[in-house]
Amino acid sequence: MSAEVVDAVVIGAGVVGLACARALALRGREVLVLERHGLIGSETSARNSEVIHAGIYYPTGSLKAALCVEGKALLYAYLTERAIPHRRCGKIIVATAPSQFDTLRAYQAQALRNGVGELPWLDQAQVRALEPAVEALAGVHSPTTGIIDSHAYMLSLQSDLEAAGGVVALQTTVRALARDGEQLRVLTDDLELVTGCLVNAGGLGAPALAQQLDAAAPSGWYARGRYYGYAGPAPFSRLVYPIAEAAGLGVHVTIDLAGQVRFGPDVEWIEEPDYTFDDSCRDDFANAIARYFPAVERDRLLPGYTGVRPKISPPTAPAADFRIDTVDQHGIPGLVNLLGIESPGLTSSLAIASRVADRLALAC
Numbered sequence: 510m511s512a513e514v515v516d517a518v519v520i521g522a523g524v525v526g527l528a529c530a531r532a533l534a535l536r537g538r539e540v541l542v543l544e545r546h547g548l549i550g551s552e553t554s555a556r557n558s559e560v561i562h563a564g565i566y567y568p569t570g571s572l573k574a575a576l577c578v579e580g581k582a583l584l585y586a587y588l589t590e591r592a593i594p595h596r597r598c599g600k601i602i603v604a605t606a607p608s609q610f611d612t613l614r615a616y617q618a619q620a621l622r623n624g625v626g627e628l629p630w631l632d633q634a635q636v637r638a639l640e641p642a643v644e645a646l647a648g649v650h651s652p653t654t655g656i657i658d659s660h661a662y663m664l665s666l667q668s669d670l671e672a673a674g675g676v677v678a679l680q681t682t683v684r685a686l687a688r689d690g691e692q693l694r695v696l697t698d699d700l701e702l703v704t705g706c707l708v709n710a711g712g713l714g715a716p717a718l719a720q721q722l723d724a725a726a727p728s729g730w731y732a733r734g735r736y737y738g739y740a741g742p743a744p745f746s747r748l749v750y751p752i753a754e755a756a757g758l759g760v761h762v763t764i765d766l767a768g769q770v771r772f773g774p775d776v777e778w779i780e781e782p783d784y785t786f787d788d789s790c791r792d793d794f795a796n797a798i799a800r801y802f803p804a805v806e807r808d809r810l811l812p813g814y815t816g817v818r819p820k821i822s823p824p825t826a827p828a829a830d831f832r833i834d835t836v837d838q839h840g841i842p843g844l845v846n847l848l849g850i851e852s853p854g855l856t857s858s859l860a861i862a863s864r865v866a867d868r869l870a871l872a873c
Contacts, residue, residue, distance in 0.1 A: 515541045517706035517869070518695055520683050520718065522546075523554035524659065525850050526710035527666040527677075528862035534673035536866055538706065542675065543697065545682035545714075550663040553712045554855065556784070556816030558736075558763045558773070561585070561595065561655035562853040564625045565602075565616050566753055572831040574623040577853040580860035581653065587859060591665050594658040594766050600748030602628075603636060603645035605800045609752050613649050625653065642744040644803050654748060658766055659855060683711070686721045693722075693844060706873040708865060709846045713782050713819045719846040723839040727832070727848060730820035731782055734774025737794055738811040743770045744802065751801055760797040771813055772798055778824045782817045821849035833861065835868045843873035 519530040522544035534540045546552070561581060567573035588595045604613050617628045628649040631639070636648045667677060678700075685696040686707075695702040711718050719726035749762040754776070763771050772794060795807040822829035832838075832848035839846070845865050854861070 512694065512701040512703045515539065515702050515704045517541070517708070517873075518543065518702055518704045519708040519710055520695075521710035521712055521715070522549040522667070522677050522679070523552060523710065523712050524550055524663050524666070524855050524858045525554075525712075525847060525861055526708070527663055527670060528858040529708050529710055529847075529865045530675055530677075531666050531670045531673070532862035532866040533706070533708075533869065534670050534675040536870065540670065540675035541702070542670070542677040543681045543683055543695070544677060544679050547680050549667055549677065549679075550660065552782075553816060553819060553851070554659060554663060556814055557659070557852065557855060558761075558771075559657050559659045559765065559855070560748065560763060561597075561657050562856045563620070563651045563653045564623050564853070564856075565620045565628070565651060567623065567853075568830070569619070569622045572833065573853060573857070576831065576857035576860040576864070578624045580853070580857035583859040583863075584657075584856060585655070588657065588662065593661050593665055595655055596766060597653065597655040598747045598764065599650060599652045600654040600750055601631060601636060601639060601643070601648040601650050602750045602752070603643060603648040603801050604752065605645050607646060610647060612752050613647060616649055620651075625651075640745055640747065640749060642804060643749055643801055645801055656748070656764060656766060657855070683718060686718055688722065688841065691842070693841075705843045706869050707844050708869075709844070710850070712850065713817060715819065715846065715848050715850075716821060719834070719848060722841060722844060723834070723846065725839070726834070726846060727821040727829070730823050731779050732818040732820055732824075733777045733779050733783065733815055734818065735777075735786060735790060735794075735815050736771050736773030736813040737791070738813045739770040739772065740809040740811055743768050744804070745770060749801060751797075760794060762802070772810070773813070774816060779817070784815045784817070786812050786815050788812050818851040819849060820851065831857070831861075833864060833868075836872055843869065845869060
């Protein structure tokens, strides 16, 4: 098999891979995207809450905080310009016990530090006025949180990429990566590519690919989350979140653009990516939801779908920040490894892409 020389290769046609490929193509690169599935964005990018996050929860100075806030502004502008379905519906984060008030105040302070802006305090009556079905002692309001049609967004990114001369190769699994002098070699079942510019946006598979070139790259960990639909009229008009929990933001309310409600996700650590839906958790879901929505009807919960978060920290460790590993981290010019790009990766996608394109402009 003779090797084909390609200017830039992106592994993974999820939302972040497509955004990175688009950014490179718009800067004049010849870009080839390699996607192992038969559809774009069919793993993490298609199995999430479809929420445009404000940037509230992430540590000061973290990539998650900076890229979420920057990415949110870029994303709203892009969606508006392209008339891609979305809605800036806002969300409330609620406290159901006085012991949670300090956490709400901490969210307010963290939002200011992260550049999100103010999260107005809501007393019990104000929560009820906004969301009559919600029972809470207090809350804070995030006006810049929204929802998005993530598939329409990804199709638009793909369209931009292809209009700029880029190509997406579906059903093309990357089997091996290696250094070849100043170049990088990418081996699939049918292709052998040589490139000076490689973006590993492989999502769940990104850590294993990164370790082929960088032995110090972190291992992958997997946290599965289940989502339930809710039959009948929507009891809510905006997103409703409880106080966050370890490894996730708690079983919360999201609303799709058709007005249908879903609850989720929970957190279940698993050994390998597995999208099986186990309905035995229905009672646990109903109990978690009842803390802020006591009128929840268990029989109206409909098994929906599962997603798997691409973690790079184990269950016993604090949540890891995004990793955008470039030559500064691994010493390989022209290589970018995108690791642990879980939530808020969708919101941050355009900002991540801009940063990747900037770094590669200097390296290859």
